[in-house]
Amino acid sequence: MDGIYVFKGRNEGSMFTCTDWLTLHGLSAPRVKGIIASFGPGKFEHLPPPLNTDRKASLENAFISNKLSSQERCYRNFVVPALVSVFDNESEVRHLLCNHVEFRALSASEEAPYTICQGSGEPPVILMDWRGQPEDLLCLAHEAAHALQILLSNHELMPPVARETCAFIGELLLLDYVETHVPYLHGPLLDVWHSENSFYLGDCVDLLIDALNHPELSYHYYQNYPLARLAAVQMFSIANNESVCKLFSSGKEAMAHLPIDEMASFATEMENPFPVLQPSDAEHPVVGVYQSLGVMALLDIESSRKASYQCIESYYLNLLDHLQARTAFIALDNDMKPVGYTTWIESNSENNLVLTCQTALPNNRLNLQRALEQYISTTKGVDASYTRNASKEMLVW
Template identity: 30%
Template sequence: MRRYTVKDWLQVHALERDTVLSVLDAIRLGEPSREGEYSKALEIDADLAWQLCAKAVLSAMPVLEADIVRIRDHASRRFGDASAPITSSFTLDNGAERLPHLECPYSGTAGGLLILAHEFAHAVQIVASDGKFIPPMTREVCAFLGELMLIEHVRTGLPSYAEALLAAWRADTATYLGEDADALLSDLIRPNAAYTYRWNYPVARWIAGCIWGADDKELVLRVFTGRVDAPELIGTFCKKLSVDPINPLPPFPLSASGQMDAAQIYRQIGAVALLDLEDWQNKAQTSIQEYYAFLLDAMREGHMFIKLDDAQRPAGYVTWDYGVHEGVALTHECAPFGDEGVLHDALVDHFSKATRADSFRSAQAAGQPA
């Protein structure tokens, strides 16, 4: 059985890694509060909850009434009980000839009602998209929109439940934009990281919130019927996102002694290799022997400068050589996170400090004041 990876996940959604990194950078700036009555019991049994979810989606998308009513009245579903418990929720696509099957461990709580709305929206998307392949992230956008439809419907029809549902939404959002976003960010720097379904949640949650906030009913319909893809959805709402991708690399540990010991040399080699893999230019494509020789030569000659950002993460590096007439000539530069100008400024400052240090040492050797 094939093992799917980050590369596969990006490809199936037609997304560039840097685009996803930019979204994660934006949505992780502020995490929602986890406070609230997530487990508050509601006086709604499973059948009534099912009807309520149908009403909410029908109110938001009346043009899909025929599909919604078919699902409400004829789709098979199982909510579980003490004799036959259900541990997870899912919606099974049975193909174009049959309605989806839903399973949901409905608990009678605010969180449980949101889960049911989530699965009901999955079923509507399956039927409304009429057999089109919908990538998982877009499917989750639909499901999250279904939750928002329920919250909006309850706000106007059953206001006494609105606070508990909003608390449940915020608690889930804290997980999607917190732990799930962190996990996705960590895996994105490893092209062969094994696929996990939770990668789909952070960006989908953000997109669903953006669509709902824009009150774009036509776009909602296009998402459910499979007439819009992830790049278009992100492009619609990413105008305020950072143009440059964030730096996912770990902080660079500095030597306690300040000296260039063997461990520090290997750390520098590792940092440079990670930067080249991020940049994915010529240096990341060379043979190991050639690449190692290039690094070792630059470090031996002192012709390498690694720029660290404010968090002490490697942000870029430059190597150079000295020509006979033209002075310093850069032989390679790598700034994968869009900081070319900052890298150049830091290099100039590095040369300036090195020149002052050389002058000081020369003056000391000559017995003159520096």
């Protein structure tokens, strides 16, 4: 699924940082941030909706396990027909998928499935383990789409965001195919697709935003996933078959076939809704404490942390204790607006800190962590400190 090793050391051999990544894709950091920020209800074409929880029970269904027991049968019966459905030259694409793709199991040291291009004239190889689960089938569609994109573009390498878009389109083609032809698989596969969004549109977004804020950091393959996931959904919803076919066979020019301009047209600035926070006045420390309590409560609300089930009295007393013990920390951005807070307890052994709460605005979790690490490692007990770039300044009470 990850494709972390795909083509590594070839066209990406010189891609070390986020700046290199942006250049390779013809993107800019504000443009990418804008697209990510605008991802939300009503902005993009709809993601397939989640199903009700009753369907989850079907994941355990012995009938389904039985149907998914053979990787080869699943490939021929579900994945190949799903992928060919979008192409005019259906029989040619079917021939490529059935006769020019190799399969291998992962070796003991490999964790994530991937697909390798062996060069012109050689079949692409899909490496994955098969346990007969719905997630394996979705993964097989993902990797088969990689293999197809390699074959159709004559082994010319695509920029990674484009190639992952192809793979995610493969997943959506499978979902679409089973909805009509194999309906008992649709619910379980859709559940897997939604649960994987928490990685692709959650953890990977944190990683991408962190890379954009710190362009000197090393490139990580995961930073390709958010844009690719969104572009795939967008293309699948609105593009015609012809555009999808062009993308699959486009090789190194593939970025021109992604709906980046369209996605960017929805973009908005990632606005921090908070007012500028003034440092607490040494002469009125109580005001500083009240201000901090208010900021923490608002951050909990803004970040949708489920804090409201707590008793209000214990909620505030807990935070007040932390403020008085100086075991609370509010991170501010460059404009002196709050982006998150954290509380901790100090354990006796080896000066360890145990975090008891971390709340951050969307896309700011890593900013908060970096700011906290900086504070704890260098300025413990000091009222203000600095970290690099985004959350440059912070205050502590």
